[in-house]
Amino acid sequence: MNQKKPNRLEIFIDGAARGNPGPAGIGVVVTDGSGLVKEVAKYIGEATNNVAEYTALIFGMEEVRNLGAKELVINTDSELLAKQLGGEYKVKSQTLKGLYAKVTKMLDSFNEIRVNHINREENKGADRLANKAIDNAGKKRVGKSFILKHKNSVPDSLF
Numbered sequence: 497m498n499q500k501k502p503n504r505l506e507i508f509i510d511g512a513a514r515g516n517p518g519p520a521g522i523g524v525v526v527t528d529g530s531g532l533v534k535e536v537a538k539y540i541g542e543a544t545n546n547v548a549e550y551t552a553l554i555f556g557m558e559e560v561r562n563l564g565a566k567e568l569v570i571n572t573d574s575e576l577l578a579k580q581l582g583g584e585y586k587v588k589s590q591t592l593k594g595l596y597a598k599v600t601k602m603l604d605s606f607n608e609i610r611v612n613h614i615n616r617e618e619n620k621g622a623d624r625l626a627n628k629a630i631d632n633a634g635k636k637r638v639g640k641s642f643i644l645k646h647k648n649s650v651p652d653s654l655f
Contacts, residue, residue, distance in 0.1 A: 501564035502528045507556035508571045508614075510622035511548025514630060518542065521633070522552035523625025526559055534559060537625035539633040549574040550595035552626065557602045567608040571619065578613035 513520040520543035524536040
């Protein structure tokens with residue numbers, strides 16, 4: 497069966513860091529006009545909140561590009577990210593400059609991109625995923641199960 501690729505997708509993105517820098521995660525919710533397409537929760541290691549926000553954007557853009565959409569709506573509760581993308585704020589941090597350059601290069605993959613600076617309340621799904629990624633960082637997943645803690649007293653073959 498031939499499934500039509502969506503032309504326009506929307507992402508809700510969020511980055512979270514516990515400490516600044518500290519353990520960090522990203523959350524991405526991809527939707528189309530009719531509902532949820534995909535969710536991403538990923539632990540990214542030690543990072544600042546702003547690095548996590550940019551990383552979430554990059555992952556979201558990659559997901560949408562892989563799904564074949566040519567129009568993208570970005571929803572973020574990060575004022576810094578939204579205003580840097582819009583050119584209202586300069587990108588001063590050397591770390592963010594590299595991430596910003598990657599984002600601007602990815603813009604060529606799309607015919608149209610809209611950026612919405614939204615309230616945190618409107619971004620609960622992405623926030624939940626970013627925090628879930630941090631919460632699950634030390635847990636090794638095997639299918640639907642995971643190892644919460646493992647002392648070497650039990651051989652791995654028993655799992």
